[in-house]
Amino acid sequence: MSRPANNELPGTAERRIPGPVHHKGPGPSESGWLDPRGRGHGGRGLALHRITGIVIVFYLYLHLGVLSMLLIGRSAWGSFLSLVTAKSFLALEVVLIAAVLFHGLNGIRVAFVGSGLAVRRERALFWVGTVIGIAAIIFAALHILGAL
Amino acid sequence: MSEETRSFRVYRYKRGNGGERFDEFEVPVGPHTTVLDALLWIKRHRDPSLALRHSCLHASCGTCGMLVDGREELACVCSVEDHGSEITVQPLANLSILTDLVVEMNGFFARFPHEHPIIRASEPPPDARGGEIHLEGDHEVTLDPLPGPLHYHPLHHDHRAAPPGADFMRLEDCIECGLCLSACPVAATSRGYVGPAALAAAERLLEEPRGVKREDVLAWAGRPEGVWRCHVGLECTRSCPADAIPAERIMALRRELIFDDGDPKERE
Amino acid sequence: MSTRHDAHVLIIGGGATGGGLAHDLALRGLRVTLVERGEVTSGTSGRHHGLLHSGARYAVGDREAGVECIRESTILKRIAPGTFECNDGLFVAVCEEDLEYLDPLVDACTEAGIPVQRLSAAQALRLEPNLNPELKAAVRVPDATVDPMRLILRFLATARHNGADIRPYMEVTGLVRHNGRVTGAALRDHVTGKTGEFNADLVVNAAGPWSGQVAAMGGATVPMTPSPGVLLAVRGRFCNMVINRMHKSADGDIVVPQRGLSIVGTSSWVVEDPDELPVPEDHVERMYTEGTKLIPALRHAPRRAAWSAARPLVGSGGAATGRELSRTFQTFDHAARDGLEGFVTITGGKSTTLRGMAEVCADLVCRKLGIDAPCRTREHVLLPHTAYYSEAAAA
Numbered sequence: 001m002s003r004p005a006n007n008e009l010p011g012t013a014e015r016r017i018p019g020p021v022h023h024k025g026p027g028p029s030e031s032g033w034l035d036p037r038g039r040g041h042g043g044r045g046l047a048l049h050r051i052t053g054i055v056i057v058f059y060l061y062l063h064l065g066v067l068s069m070l071l072i073g074r075s076a077w078g079s080f081l082s083l084v085t086a087k088s089f090l091a092l093e094v095v096l097i098a099a100v101l102f103h104g105l106n107g108i109r110v111a112f113v114g115s116g117l118a119v120r121r122e123r124a125l126f127w128v129g130t131v132i133g134i135a136a137i138i139f140a141a142l143h144i145l146g147a148l
Numbered sequence: 149m150s151e152e153t154r155s156f157r158v159y160r161y162k163r164g165n166g167g168e169r170f171d172e173f174e175v176p177v178g179p180h181t182t183v184l185d186a187l188l189w190i191k192r193h194r195d196p197s198l199a200l201r202h203s204c205l206h207a208s209c210g211t212c213g214m215l216v217d218g219r220e221e222l223a224c225v226c227s228v229e230d231h232g233s234e235i236t237v238q239p240l241a242n243l244s245i246l247t248d249l250v251v252e253m254n255g256f257f258a259r260f261p262h263e264h265p266i267i268r269a270s271e272p273p274p275d276a277r278g279g280e281i282h283l284e285g286d287h288e289v290t291l292d293p294l295p296g297p298l299h300y301h302p303l304h305h306d307h308r309a310a311p312p313g314a315d316f317m318r319l320e321d322c323i324e325c326g327l328c329l330s331a332c333p334v335a336a337t338s339r340g341y342v343g344p345a346a347l348a349a350a351e352r353l354l355e356e357p358r359g360v361k362r363e364d365v366l367a368w369a370g371r372p373e374g375v376w377r378c379h380v381g382l383e384c385t386r387s388c389p390a391d392a393i394p395a396e397r398i399m400a401l402r403r404e405l406i407f408d409d410g411d412p413k414e415r416e
Numbered sequence: 417m418s419t420r421h422d423a424h425v426l427i428i429g430g431g432a433t434g435g436g437l438a439h440d441l442a443l444r445g446l447r448v449t450l451v452e453r454g455e456v457t458s459g460t461s462g463r464h465h466g467l468l469h470s471g472a473r474y475a476v477g478d479r480e481a482g483v484e485c486i487r488e489s490t491i492l493k494r495i496a497p498g499t500f501e502c503n504d505g506l507f508v509a510v511c512e513e514d515l516e517y518l519d520p521l522v523d524a525c526t527e528a529g530i531p532v533q534r535l536s537a538a539q540a541l542r543l544e545p546n547l548n549p550e551l552k553a554a555v556r557v558p559d560a561t562v563d564p565m566r567l568i569l570r571f572l573a574t575a576r577h578n579g580a581d582i583r584p585y586m587e588v589t590g591l592v593r594h595n596g597r598v599t600g601a602a603l604r605d606h607v608t609g610k611t612g613e614f615n616a617d618l619v620v621n622a623a624g625p626w627s628g629q630v631a632a633m634g635g636a637t638v639p640m641t642p643s644p645g646v647l648l649a650v651r652g653r654f655c656n657m658v659i660n661r662m663h664k665s666a667d668g669d670i671v672v673p674q675r676g677l678s679i680v681g682t683s684s685w686v687v688e689d690p691d692e693l694p695v696p697e698d699h700v701e702r703m704y705t706e707g708t709k710l711i712p713a714l715r716h717a718p719r720r721a722a723w724s725a726a727r728p729l730v731g732s733g734g735a736a737t738g739r740e741l742s743r744t745f746q747t748f749d750h751a752a753r754d755g756l757e758g759f760v761t762i763t764g765g766k767s768t769t770l771r772g773m774a775e776v777c778a779d780l781v782c783r784k785l786g787i788d789a790p791c792r793t794r795e796h797v798l799l800p801h802t803a804y805y806s807e808a809a810a811a
Contacts, residue, residue, distance in 0.1 A: 007614060007615050008612075008614075009449065009451070009581070009583055009586060009603065009605065009612070009614055010586075010603050010604070010605045010608070010610040010611050010612030010614075011163075011164075011586075011605030011607055011608035011609070011610035011612075013164075014163045014164030014165070014607075014608035014610060015163060015605075015607055015608060017163045017164050018244065019161070019163060019244045019245040019246055019247075019252065020161070020168065020244070020245050021241075021242065021243065021244050021245065022238065022239065022240075022241045022242075022245065023241050023242060023336035024218070024241050024333075024336060025336070033333035033334070033336065033337060033381075037218050038215070038217070038218030038219040038220075038331075039331075039333070039381075039383055040382065040383060040386045041382075042380065042381045042382025042383055042385075042386065043331075043333050043381045043382070043383045045381075046333055046379055046380070046381045047333070110379075110380045113380050113382070113395075113399060114378075114380050114399060114402065115399070115402065115403065115406070116396075116399035116400055116402060116403040119393075119395060119396040119399050120396065122382065162606075162607065162608055162609040163607055163608045164608050164610075165608055165609045165610075180695070180697075180722070182721075192691060192692075196587075197604075197606055197609060198606075199454075199585050199606040199607065200454065200455070200458075201454075201455040201458070202454070202455060202458050202462075203455060203456075203457045203458050203461075203462030203463070203564075203565045204462045204463055204564065204565060205462075205463055205721060205723035205725075206647070206649040206674075206677070206679070206720060206721035206723060207649070207677070207720060207721060208466075208563065208649070208674050208675065208677065209457075209462055209563065209564075209565040209566075211455055211458075211462075211565070224721060224723075225720060225721050246585075246607055247585065247606060247607040247608075248606075250455070250585070250607075253805050254805045254806065256805070257802050257805040257806060258805075258806065260802065264800070264802055265498055266498065266499070266563075266566070266801075267498050267499070267500070267501065270501075270503075270656050272545075316501075316503045316656035316657075317501050317502065317503060317656075318501050318503075318561075318653070318656065318673065318675065319501060319561075319563055319674075319675050320675075321675055321676060323675070390675065390676065391676055
């Protein structure tokens with residue numbers, strides 16, 4: 001039976017073109033974890049955990065740098081102290097404490113869930129951690145800012 | 149009776165025929181209208197070229213997964229009433245898009261462990277009557293094969309042995325819909341990550357081997373792109389429409405890997 | 417994999433019928449192209465409750481269909497192991513009137529070769545504790561539960577593996593005719609938007625409820641009565657066995673477990689257009705009411721979904737609800753029927769009989785093409801459904 005030589009289903013060639021892959025969030029796919037939209041507390045917690053982790057590492061270097069200023073001498077140390085005891089700077093300290101508290105408490109939650117000890121009761125663990133964290137931050141804020 | 153309408157923003161893409169775009173449609177809706185109903189209405193009454201995946205219409209086949217207002221849903225059971233006056237519909241993330249709202253599932257299935265049985269032992273049904281059943285008289289009944297032509301029992305005749313005491317069997321919970329892979333924040337950045345569904349399937353093989361060797365499953369799961377890529381985002385469990393609780397299975401798999409001393413009899 | 421025969425068959429429709437046929441023809445060595453306008457099984461094949469019929473439901477009223485079902489369900493369990501919940505089914509009498517159906521049911525099943533076992537109420541409750549405690553008696557038959565799409569995917573995967581080209585999102589917009597012969601189809605590809613014509617030595621119309629519409633594209637006639645029914649899925653797996661009502665076929669007379677859901681079905685009416693299927697709320701309520709007579713806990717089970725699915729019933733004229741029409745299948749050779757060569761329709765049937773339907777149609781196809789190739793689908797074990805996704809070529 002004769003048949004036209006080029007008997008192909010329409011669109012055969014175009015179907016071979018690779019299709020796009022979507023990921024959540026704007027920008028390159030590597031930033032997908034940053035986008036909080038459409039995510040629950042688990043996904044947002046993961047993003048915040050990574051961000052606070054970076055912040056804490058950055059602070060560690062800052063802290064070491066600060067300590068190294070002890071080598072400079074008394075007068076330089078004095079002017080440095082007046083800078084870091086200013087109210088605005090202390091407010092930043094509270095933010096840092098919040099970051100450390102979040103990272104630590106969330107880390108405990110992740111460790112419990114990740115080792116399979118608390119998967120079903122994860123929600124409860126999350127709220128307990130949140131309450132402890134908020135209470136601790138408020139206490140720290142009052143203590144640090146209120147003391148002056 | 150005046151009909152309510154909603155505005156749908158639908159992602160469109162035809163291969164080799166222009167780029168990606170969003171089309172807007174006004175769709176009449178009722179109290180039980182699902183997103184899939186609305187999309188099929190668009191296909192029939194506005195644009196027949198709209199390509200959709202669907203089959204069972206009751207969250208059983210797992211084909212109609214898509215992003216509705218940025219969240220993973222099965223369109224056939226996603227009620228339009230739960231969303232606002234403008235609804236955005238996009239294909240799932242982290243899988244290659246074939247056309248419009250259809251993603252290529254090859255990439256999803258390629259991640260699964262090689263052995264992937266879908267029949268498992270069933271559990272006793274919930275006692276919805278809320279009490280003990282007191283029966284008098286002759287109530288013994290056996291489940292021997294019925295007399296007559298071949299009565300095939302796959303769990304027994306196949307090399308995958310039925311676990312002891314498995315009187316009834318059932319399909320696995322996982323409907324292979326891909327919502328978990330789309331929701332996972334790690335899957336976007338780590339293209340090789342096997343994903344929650346594949347890991348959950350592997351854990352099911354540890355729980356009920358059906359002829360698959362434990363060492364093989366653990367070796368498969370312990371690779372870098374296996375269980376260790378999970379960072380406890382828990383988005384998979386949140387988006388799973390079939391209550392397969394993938395996160396719990398991933399954590400169980402981790403426990404097996406960490407505490408595995410090689411001898412199943414010594415474990416509790 | 418190279419084909420043994422040069423003949424090329426185009427199958428229209430990627431549901432149970434088309435899938436079964438593609439597998440059978442590919443196994444016989446023919447070149448097969450299957451086109452489906454949406455996702456495979458999206459027409460009607462994927463929508464049913466998942467019952468693999470033992471045939472007991474038909475044994476009394478439609479003996480032929482009952483015999484087909486027990487034969488085919490037994491074959492399917494053999495060629496597709498690991499796809500069925502082989503938990504058997506129960507026919508349950510919940511009132512005195514139901515008991516009148518018990519002896520006819522048992523006798524009819526025995527005559528049809530369907531294995532059957534009488535159970536007392538107590539025995540039935542031991543097997544299924546959530547049944548209506550008022551039940552009088554039960555009969556056990558080899559029903560089974562299946563995921564409809566995944567079973568059909570196994571046929572399509574095996575066909576693909578044997579060289580068939582399975583192409584979803586490819587819609588037939590017309591049939592191409594030359595001199596009283598169908599030579600191919602006009603197609604629109606929904607993946608790329610491209611259109612074109614495709615030629616084949618024989619075109620098979622396997623479009624289920626749409627068979628009438630597809631046949632009309634070529635000027636042929638197929639008496640097709642699409643007959644939808646409503647199904648209801650509720651949350652909760654209340655049984656492992658299929659639960660049937662022990663009376664003749666009526667609304668809401670079956671509960672099928674589907675993973676964590678329970679499906680109650682179904683009703684029956686007839687429509688012209690299988691694309692417009694309403695879901696009447698009174699039918700949904702009827703499912704709840706009737707289903708509760710079998711399993712009382714269903715009354716308060718939350719609704720997961722309610723939908724309609726169209727049966728492809730062959731026949732017309734005078735059918736009011738569709739329940740009167742036979743469930744057996746039919747092949748139409750349009751050369752004899754409409755003077756149109758190169759075109760064949762296979763339609764009707766139950767999901768359970770997809771393999772048997774395909775065998776009869778494939779025999780007809782081979783006869784028309786002058787090919788001598790026996791059917792091998794009774795014994796050939798199918799590839800797993802996941803193979804459908806790994807076998808897919810981009811082209």
